[in-house]
Amino acid sequence: MTLERRVLDLLEDPSAIPPWRPELFDLAVDGADRALEALLESGRVAVVSNTLGAQLEELLATRDAAAKLSPAELAARTKAHLGPRSLFEYGTWVFFPWSRRLVHVLPELEYRELRHARNQYKITSDEQEILARKAIGIVGLSVGGATAVTLAQEGVGRVFRLADFDHLSMSNMNRLRCSVHSIGVPKVVIAAREMFEIDPYLDIALWPHGLTEENVDEFLVGSRPIDVLVEECDDLFIKLHVRERAKAHQIPVVMDTNERGMLDVERFDLEPDRPLLHGLLHGVSARDVKHLTMREKVPYVLRILAQDKFSPRLIPSLVEINETIKSWPQLAEGVTLGAGIITNVTRRILLDQFRGQGRYFVDLDDIVGEGNLVPLAPPGPIDAPFSPLTVEEPELRLPDARGEPTAEDVRRIVAHGLMAPSGGNTQPWRFVARGPVIRCYVDTSRPPTLLDFERGATHLSHGAAAFNMELAARAAGLDCHVATFPDPRDPDLVCEVSLLPASRRHDPPPLAAFIGRRVTNRKLGPYSPLEATVIEALHAAAADDEARLQLVTDPDALAELGRILGIGDRVRMLNQRMHGEMMDALRWTPAEEEIRDGIGLAQLELPLDDLAGMRAARQWSNIRFLRAIHGGGAFENPSRRALVSSSALGLLTIPGVGPGSYFRGGRTLQRVWLTATSLGIAFQPMAVTGYLWTRVERGGEGLDAEEIHTLSGLRRRFAQFFEIVPDTAEIMIFRLGRAGPPTARSLRRQVDEMLQFEE
Numbered sequence: 001m002t003l004e005r006r007v008l009d010l011l012e013d014p015s016a017i018p019p020w021r022p023e024l025f026d027l028a029v030d031g032a033d034r035a036l037e038a039l040l041e042s043g044r045v046a047v048v049s050n051t052l053g054a055q056l057e058e059l060l061a062t063r064d065a066a067a068k069l070s071p072a073e074l075a076a077r078t079k080a081h082l083g084p085r086s087l088f089e090y091g092t093w094v095f096f097p098w099s100r101r102l103v104h105v106l107p108e109l110e111y112r113e114l115r116h117a118r119n120q121y122k123i124t125s126d127e128q129e130i131l132a133r134k135a136i137g138i139v140g141l142s143v144g145g146a147t148a149v150t151l152a153q154e155g156v157g158r159v160f161r162l163a164d165f166d167h168l169s170m171s172n173m174n175r176l177r178c179s180v181h182s183i184g185v186p187k188v189v190i191a192a193r194e195m196f197e198i199d200p201y202l203d204i205a206l207w208p209h210g211l212t213e214e215n216v217d218e219f220l221v222g223s224r225p226i227d228v229l230v231e232e233c234d235d236l237f238i239k240l241h242v243r244e245r246a247k248a249h250q251i252p253v254v255m256d257t258n259e260r261g262m263l264d265v266e267r268f269d270l271e272p273d274r275p276l277l278h279g280l281l282h283g284v285s286a287r288d289v290k291h292l293t294m295r296e297k298v299p300y301v302l303r304i305l306a307q308d309k310f311s312p313r314l315i316p317s318l319v320e321i322n323e324t325i326k327s328w329p330q331l332a333e334g335v336t337l338g339a340g341i342i343t344n345v346t347r348r349i350l351l352d353q354f355r356g357q358g359r360y361f362v363d364l365d366d367i368v369g370e371g372n373l374v375p376l377a378p379p380g381p382i383d384a385p386f387s388p389l390t391v392e393e394p395e396l397r398l399p400d401a402r403g404e405p406t407a408e409d410v411r412r413i414v415a416h417g418l419m420a421p422s423g424g425n426t427q428p429w430r431f432v433a434r435g436p437v438i439r440c441y442v443d444t445s446r447p448p449t450l451l452d453f454e455r456g457a458t459h460l461s462h463g464a465a466a467f468n469m470e471l472a473a474r475a476a477g478l479d480c481h482v483a484t485f486p487d488p489r490d491p492d493l494v495c496e497v498s499l500l501p502a503s504r505r506h507d508p509p510p511l512a513a514f515i516g517r518r519v520t521n522r523k524l525g526p527y528s529p530l531e532a533t534v535i536e537a538l539h540a541a542a543a544d545d546e547a548r549l550q551l552v553t554d555p556d557a558l559a560e561l562g563r564i565l566g567i568g569d570r571v572r573m574l575n576q577r578m579h580g581e582m583m584d585a586l587r588w589t590p591a592e593e594e595i596r597d598g599i600g601l602a603q604l605e606l607p608l609d610d611l612a613g614m615r616a617a618r619q620w621s622n623i624r625f626l627r628a629i630h631g632g633g634a635f636e637n638p639s640r641r642a643l644v645s646s647s648a649l650g651l652l653t654i655p656g657v658g659p660g661s662y663f664r665g666g667r668t669l670q671r672v673w674l675t676a677t678s679l680g681i682a683f684q685p686m687a688v689t690g691y692l693w694t695r696v697e698r699g700g701e702g703l704d705a706e707e708i709h710t711l712s713g714l715r716r717r718f719a720q721f722f723e724i725v726p727d728t729a730e731i732m733i734f735r736l737g738r739a740g741p742p743t744a745r746s747l748r749r750q751v752d753e754m755l756q757f758e759e
Contacts, residue, residue, distance in 0.1 A: 017186065017189065017206075017208055018098065018185060018186075018189055019097040019098050020098070020188075020189040020192045020193050020196070020206065021192070021196065021204070022094050022095060022096050022097070022196050022200045023039070023094070023095040023097065024092050024093070024094055024095075024200060024201075025039075025092065025093040025094075025095070026091075026092050026093075026107075027088075027089045027093070028089065036093055039095060039102070040102075044095075044097065044100060045095065045100060045101075045102045046099075046100035046101065047099075047100065047101045047102070048101075048102045048103075048104075049101060049102070049103045049104065050103075050104040051104070052087055052090065052091050052104045052105065052106065053078070053087055055091075055105065055106050055114065056078050056081065056082075056087075056090075056106065056110075057074045057075075057078055058114060059106065059110055059113065059114045060074060060077045060078060060081060061074060062113075062114060062117045066633070090107070091104060091105055091106045091107050091110075091111075092104075092105055092106075092107060092108070092111075092200070094200040096193075096196070096197065096200075098193055103200075105200065108201045111199070111201065112128070112132065112155065112199070112201070113125075115155070115198075115199065116128050116155045119154065119155065121625065121626075121629055121631065123154070123155070123347070124629055127351055128155055130350070130351060131155055131156050131157060131158075131347065131350055131351070132155065132157075132158045133158065134156070134157045134158065134159070134227045134228075134350045135157065135158075135159035135160070135161070135224060135225070135226045135227050136151060136156070136157040136159070136160055136161075136226060136227065136228050136229075136230065136346065137160075137161040137162075137163070137219060137220060137226040137228070137229045137230065138160065138161070138162050138163070138191075138229075138230040138232065139163045139164070139210075139211055139219075139229070139230070139231050139232060139233045139238065139242055140163075140164055140231065140232030140233035140234065141162060141164040141166070141187035141188055141190070141191050141232075142172070142175060142187075142232060142330060142335060143232040143256050143258060143330075143334075143335050143338040143339060143342070144162075144164070144191075144230055144232035144233075145164075145187055145190065145191040146177070146335045146336060146338070146339035147230055147232070147256075147338065147339040147342045147343060148160060148162060148191045148195055148230075149191065149194050149195055149198070149339070150339040150340060150342075150343045151343050151346065152194075152195040152198045152199055152202060153198055154343055154347065155199075156343060156346055156347045156350065157227075157346075157350070158201075158202060158203055159202075159203045159204075159224075159226075160195065160202060160203070160204045160205070161204075161205050161206075161207065161219055161222070161226060162188045162191055162192060162204065162205070162206050162207065163188065163206075163207035163210055163211045163219055163233075164186070164187045164188050164207075164208075164210055164233070165208070165209050165210030166186070166187050166210075167184050167185060167186050167187065168182050168183050168184065168185050168186075168187055168190060169183065169184075170183055172187075175330050175331060175332040175334070175335040177332075178190055186206075186208045188206045188207065188208050189206070189208070192204050192206060205222075207219055210233075210238070211233075211238050211241075211242060213241060216241060216242055216245050217245055217249075220242075220245055220246060220249050220251060221249060225249055225251060226251060227251070227252075227350055228251070228252050228253075228254060228346050228349055228350060229242065229246050229251050229252070229253045229254070230253075230254050230255070230342055230346065231243065231253050231254070231255045232255065232256065232338075236289045236292070236297045236300060236301070237286050237287075237289050237290045238286075240276060240277075240281070240284070240285065240286035240289065241286035243266070243276045243277070244276065244285070244286055246266075246268055247266075247268045247272065247274070247276065249268075250268050250269045250272050251268060251269065252265070252266065252267045252268055252269045252270075252349055253265075253266040253268065254266075254342050254345055254346055254349070256337075256338030256339075256341055256342050257304075257305070257338075258330045258331070258334040258335065258338055259305060259334075260361055260363040260365070260366075261334075261337055261338070261341065261361055261362030261363050261364060262305070262359065262360075262361055263338075263341050263342070263345065263359070263360045263361070263362065264277070264278070264358075264359050264360075265345060265349075265356060265357045265358060265359075265360070266278070266357055267349075267355065267356075267357040270355060270357070271357070274357070277304055278358060278359065280303055280304055281300060281303060281304065284300070333364075337362065337364065341362055394412050394415035394416055394419070394472075394516070394751075403477070403478075403501035403502065404436075404501060405436040405478055405499040405500075405501070407433075407757065409436075409476060409478070409499065410433045410436065410438060410499065410755070410757075411751050411755065412472065412476070413438065413469050413472050413473055413476070413478075413497070413499065414431050414433070414438060414469070414751055414754065414755045415751045416468045416469060416471070416472035416515050417429070417431070417440075417465035417466065417468050417469040417472075417497075418465070418748045418749070418751065418754060419468055419515050419516060419518070419748065420461060420464035420465035420467070420468050420666075420670060421461065421464055421518075421520070421669075421670070421673070421685070422457075422458075422461035422464075423449070423451060423452060423457040423458075423461070423687070423691075424449070424581075424582075424585035424598065424599060425585070425597050425598055425599055425746040425747075426446055426449075426461075426585070426597060426598075427443075427461075427597050427748065427749055427754070428442060428443050428446055428458045428461055428462075429441070429442075429443055429461070429462065429465055429754060430442070430443045430754065430756075431754055431755040431756065432755075432756045432757075432758060433755060433756070433757050433758065434757075434758045434759075436498060436499040436500065437496055437497070437498050437499075438469070438496070438497040438498075438499070439493060439495075439496050440462055440465065440466065440493075440494050440495045440496070440497065441492050441493055441494065442455065442458055442462075442492040442494060444492060449578070449581045450575070450577050450578050450581065450695070450702045451572075451578065451581075451687075451688065451691040451692065451695075452691070453691065453694050453695045453698065453700045454659075454698075454700075455659070456659075456662045456691075456694065456729065457662075457687075457691065459494060459659045459660075459662035459663045459666065460662045460663070460665055460666035460669065460731060460732075461666060462494040462495060462663055462666060463662065463663040463664060463665060463666020463667040463668075463669075463670070464666040464667065464669060464670035464673075465666075466482050466495050466497060466663070466666075466667065467666070467667040467670040467671060468515050468670060469482075469497050470482060470497075471509050471511055471512040471515060472512060472515065473497075473499055474506065474508065474509050474512070475508035475509060475512035475513075477502050477505075478499050478500060478501065478502055479499075479500040479501065479502050479503060480497060480498065480499060480500070481497075481498045481500065482495055482496070482497050482498075483495060483496045483498070484660055484663055485659065485660065485663075491659070494659070494663065495663065510678070511671065511674040511675065511678065513678075514674045514677045514678050515674065517677050518670075518673055518674055518677045518683075519677075519742055519745045519746075520603070520683070520684055520685065520742070520745070520746065521682035521683060521684055521739055521741070521742045522603065522604060522605040522642070522684050522742065523605050523682060523739035523740055523741075523742055523743070524605070524641060524642060524645040524737075524739060525645055525682070525737055525738045525739035525740070526645060526738075527555060527644070527645055527646070527647065527737075528647055528737065528738045529553060529647060530551075530553060530647045530648055530681070530736065534679050534681060535551060535553075535648075537675055537679060538551070538650075538672055538675060538676065538736075539551075540675075541668075541671045541672045541674075541675040542652060542668055542671070542672050544667075544668060544671065545654060545664045545665070545667060545668050546654060546655055546664075547652060547653065547654045547664070547665060547668040547731070548652070548653050548654070549650060549651070549652050549672065550650065550651045550653075550722050550723065551648045551649070551650050551736075552648060552649045552650075552721050552722070553647065553648045555644075557721055558643045558644065558646055558648075558649055559640075559643060559644055560717070560721075561643055561649050561718070561721060562639050562640040562641070562642065562643025562644055563636070563640055564689070564714050564717050564718055565639040565643065565686050565688070565689050565733070566635075566636030566637065566638070566639035566640045567636055567689075567710065567714055568639075568688055568689025568692060568711065568714055569635055569636060569638070569639050569688055569689070570632045570633065570635040570636050571689075571692065571707050571710055571711060572688050572692070573617070573623065573632060573635040574623060574626060574627040574632050574635075575702075575703070575707065576620055576624075576627075577702060579620055579623055580620060583618050584598075585598045585599055586598060586599055586600075586601065586614075586618075587599060587600045587601070588601065588615075588618075593747065596747040596748060596749045596750070597746075597747070597748075597749055598746075599746060600744055600746070600747075601614070602743045602744035603742065603743070603744045603745065603746060605742065605743060606638070610637070610638065613634065617635075639686065642684065642686070642735055643686075643735060645737060645739075646735040646736060646737040647681075647736050647737045647738060648735070648736045648737075649686070649721075649733065649734070649735050649736075650672075650732075650733070650734050650735070650736060651690075651722045651730060651732075651733055652665065652668065652669055652672065652730075652731045652732045652734070653665075653725065653728045653729060653730050653731060654668065654728065654729050654731055655727070655728055655729075656727065656728070656729060657698065657727060657728070657729050661729040662729055662731065665729055665731030665732075666731070668731070669731050669732050676736060680738070681736050681737070681738065682736065682737045682738060682739040683734060683735075683736060684734060684735050684737075685732055685733070685734045686733045686734055686735050687732055687733055687734070689711070689714060689718075689733070690730050690732070690733040692711050693711060693714075693715050693718075693730070694730065696708050696711050696712060696715070697715075
């Protein structure tokens, strides 16, 4: 036998449809083992691929992504998952006759779960299940072929109907991803093979002779109507006729034209009377164009394009059809872009996330143009926090010989008051001085946040500021008297601080020296137990004003409390109002730091990955979806890490729940905080969850039922570590530890901004 004859004997029959459907063997089904054995004995199998063990391990690891399972743990879970079945018997053996490969894959549901795992959360599991029940018809397998494969990759649709009469030619390979051995193979077969190699469980039917007037309804409706028609054929008659029938069956149509990224969407499902192709061929039916020549169709094609602006080489190309070129020119870049656009829009239509219709452009020549550069941040280190500005500690000096307080004394005393803590560093104070009497008001130009229930946190800050002012006055040799809420008619007047000449000489209070050193320190250090003397000093500092300090120091308890407070942080981050209030409180640039309130990024002490995440989370649009899928677990991590490295978690409480209780609690908090500072103990408020509990338990609005349910569960867990007493103000939850000095500290507005003198 000659070499030529041997080659010719191996040629495929060009008139036959080559194999395109895989053969599946599920060994749990009776007779499947014998069928697989017969296949192996037939000699048709050339290559066997069995990576099922790795697939199963990846599936189990994906299901528990946070666990970071070791190889031994994965092996144990794999064994438990298989149960009495062997790995060989599990899943499905798939034979692809065109490549003679036998491949072992997971069962259908697990196969799709793992294959779509990297779609999360651009496509959720619930959305993926909806998409798996959809049917899509595709006519024309150039852009349509790339689209079919992209849809299969993304898991958009499970039932597919593919129609194209054409076979692959070499000139098609400028835009179709095929090998030379596929020349002469029907385009529907090429597409189906590639789709099945992505997902052998798909349900695909072929119309290898294309659509006709006789079979179009079977294609569109068949045993069940398709949900979307992707129309990408070149034949003008079929382009119109298939639309006429899709309109009759109320099936939406999507088309990409490979011209400036032009996309047409016709929602015959939403608007059954909508004219074909947006009315651009008004009065023209499919029959009117059925027998036109290629050149005679050009005016209709141009009318469909219906635009003043064409890509620079389209019109010359149309003029040259049947002169120097045979057909409509298309490029691979346009086919690839079109496949992505159609897949995106089809997915959103199927999920009822897009109800638009009409014409859209994704013109890369326009979008990626020389004048369309996107402004970028100036070059610099990756998310390195900017250099913190310094806080000038106000100076204290003894009054003159007469002992009468001066305006400068008032200014210095108020400056020390401004060094007090406030939630989000809002500095919610306004001071009005008349002689030696300083009135402290709520700054009502700053509306209360959701965390500041009934302005409890604001009153707390006033108490801390008043305590600072008392210390500063006595350190300056003055006496000081504080009257709380002196005018019942004016609830915004929180207290009056009266400065008096000292009745006798006394030593400056020791804590006064630490007013300027007190700072929120979010730095983490290694766990270090607190000495008994430190704990005793902190309890003593809290003993005044009937306050009570509870401390938890057990490392296991601290770890659990970190989990509790971390979930509270997530609730805050996923609440739109609190998210906005938090982002407004952060200072993102050096220029914003100059405002001298809020919290600078450097003060957060975040590692670079968390800092980058914070920037990404700044816009609510980036967070809304996380809320919808109950995600956001990463927002719990900072509190978890902080508590694991802490020496103690404290809860400071005081009897009563009114403004006066929070004011007294603020005084006590400042005394405890200054004491910790004097002992070299790092102090960080962890107040978010506690303030939310206050809102939940005292009838505050602004939280939905799910948030309240979550917070109530956290409250019960928290109560296992701290005694919760009714009618008691929980002033502050805070952590204590040993750490280096903070990278930066909160800035304060200037005294002259906050203090007004009256005659």
